[in-house]
Structure formats: structure tokens, C-alpha cells
Amino acid sequence: MSRSESSDKPLPICADCRVLDWRAPFGWLRRGWADLQRAPRTSLSYGLIMVALSYAITAAAWYFGNLGLYLGVLSGFVFIGPVLVMTLYAVSARLAAGAEVSIRRSLQDAGRTLSDAAIFALILLVVFLVWARAATMIHVFFPMGGEADWRAWATFLGIGSAVGAMFCAFIFMASAFSLPMMLDRRADTVTAVITSVNATLRNKPTMAVWALCIGAFVTVGVLTGYIAFAVLLPWIGHATWHAYQETIDASAWPRRHLTSG
Numbered sequence: 612m613s614r615s616e617s618s619d620k621p622l623p624i625c626a627d628c629r630v631l632d633w634r635a636p637f638g639w640l641r642r643g644w645a646d647l648q649r650a651p652r653t654s655l656s657y658g659l660i661m662v663a664l665s666y667a668i669t670a671a672a673w674y675f676g677n678l679g680l681y682l683g684v685l686s687g688f689v690f691i692g693p694v695l696v697m698t699l700y701a702v703s704a705r706l707a708a709g710a711e712v713s714i715r716r717s718l719q720d721a722g723r724t725l726s727d728a729a730i731f732a733l734i735l736l737v738v739f740l741v742w743a744r745a746a747t748m749i750h751v752f753f754p755m756g757g758e759a760d761w762r763a764w765a766t767f768l769g770i771g772s773a774v775g776a777m778f779c780a781f782i783f784m785a786s787a788f789s790l791p792m793m794l795d796r797r798a799d800t801v802t803a804v805i806t807s808v809n810a811t812l813r814n815k816p817t818m819a820v821w822a823l824c825i826g827a828f829v830t831v832g833v834l835t836g837y838i839a840f841a842v843l844l845p846w847i848g849h850a851t852w853h854a855y856q857e858t859i860d861a862s863a864w865p866r867r868h869l870t871s872g
Contacts, residue, residue, distance in 0.1 A: 628810035643850025699848030791855035796864035
């Protein structure tokens with residue numbers, strides 16, 4: 612088959628994925644930490660920006676909203692996190708390629724996927740707004756006043772957690788590998804999302820461990836008043852890039868070239 616004939620072959624609906632051992636996430640974290648150490652200034656700069664955004668979003672929800680909206684915003688870190696760390700994927704990609712790392716260059720790399728990332732961000736925004744509304748409605752139907760006992764609180768938190776878990780599961784499957792794929796390859800949003808969902812479902816034990824790791828990081832970040840996010844979010848971002856590299860075979864799609872100069 613000639614080169615021109617092979618280039619006309621239609622691309623599959625999603626990329627192939629590898630089936631990994633359940634301990635693979637610990638390797639992703641080790642490689643992610645190595646990336647953070649190799650580019651500490653750039654990585655921690657993004658981490659501090661994310662901390663500032665976290666404070667701004669939470670302050671707005673607390674000032675203008677209520678408890679339900681506040682809890683919804685906290686859960687929203689699960690939704691907006693993948694978009695915020697897009698530039699960190701670019702940093703890891705540059706480190707792997709032996710290219711120079713800087714905030715400007717990683718922003719330029721991430722900017723090349725702006726149209727596809729914007730579509731994905733819109734999807735996340737819609738889901739986040741629906742979840743925020745759901746959290747508000749739960750607060751309406753289960754108002755928590757000063758006289759509420761532990762049973763009322765248990766019911767409120769149990770229902771809220773169950774509803775939030777459904778939203779989180781959907782977003783986790785859609786975002787686990789989609790944005791790194793869009794940064795690495797010339798793949799559209801739909802293809803990247805289908806690839807991510809397929810890879811997640813084919814690696815349930817592995818992705819369950821990965822989800823627990825991310826959940827633990829988010830919990831530590833919230834318990835430290837978001838301060839730990841300055842390190843934890845860049846760490847997760849770099850590790851996610853290595854998760855994509857180890858799990859997804861996207862060689863059928865043309866590679867996006869990194870910014871030079």
C-alpha cells in the first residue's frame with residue numbers, strides 16, 4: 612500500500628488501549644514526581660495559580676451562595692481540574708522530548724489545542740452547573756439548621772455523596788485520558804472522550820486505584836485549606852500524562868509538534 616493510500620484510510624472511532632496491572636498508578640505517580648522535580652519553577656507556578664483560583668471560586672460560592680452551592684463547588688474541583696492542568700501535560704511532554712521547559716512554551720503548546728479543549732471545558736461546565744444545582748436542591752429538601760441531629764446530617768451527606776459520586780464517575784471516565792490525547796495527537800474531542808471512557812472501562816481495577824489516589828490528594832488539599840494543592844495538583848497533572856502514555860496507543864493520529872524557539 613502506498614503512502615497516499617494509507618493516509619486516506621479513515622481513523623478509528625477511538626484509540627487502542629493497553630490493559631495494565633492495578634499497581635500501575637504508583638508508577639505514574641513516581642514519574643510525575645520526577646517531572647515536578649525536573650521543572651519545579653514552572654510546575655509550582657501553575658500550582659500556586661490553581662490555589663489562587665481555588666480560593667476565589669470558594670469565596671464567591673460562600674459569599675453569594677449557600678451550603679449546597681459551597682459543597683458543589685468543592686466537588687467541582689474534580690470537574691475543572693483536568694482543564695486546569697492542561698499546561699502541565701505540556702510540561703511533561705517537553706521533558707520527555709528533551710525540549711526546553713518554560714511557562715510561555717507550555718502555554719503555547721496547550722494553546723494549540725484550544726478549540727478542542729474549549730469544547731471539553733464546555734461539557735465540564737454544563738455538568739458542573741447541573742451538579743451545583745443538584746447540590747442546591749438537596750440542601751433545599753434536606754435543610755441543615757442548628758437543631759439538626761446526626762441522623763439528619765448523615766442522610767444529607769449520604770444522599771449528597773451518592774449524587775456527587777455519579778457525576779464524578781462520569782467526569783472521571785471522560786477526562787482520564789482525553790485531554791492528554793488532544794495535546795499529544797491531532798484528535799478531536801469526541802474521539803478523545805470515547806478513547807478515555809473505553810480505556811477506563813477496560814482497566815477498572817487500575818483506574819479504581821487511580822481514582823482513590825486522586826481522591827486522597829484532593830482530600831489532603833481541602834483539609835490543608837488548599838495550600839497542599841500547590842504541589843499536589845502539578846503532581847497529579849504530570850502523573851496523568853504518564854498514565855496516558857502508558858495506557859493509550861494513539862499512533863494512528865498525527866502527532867502535535869511542540870513549540871520551538
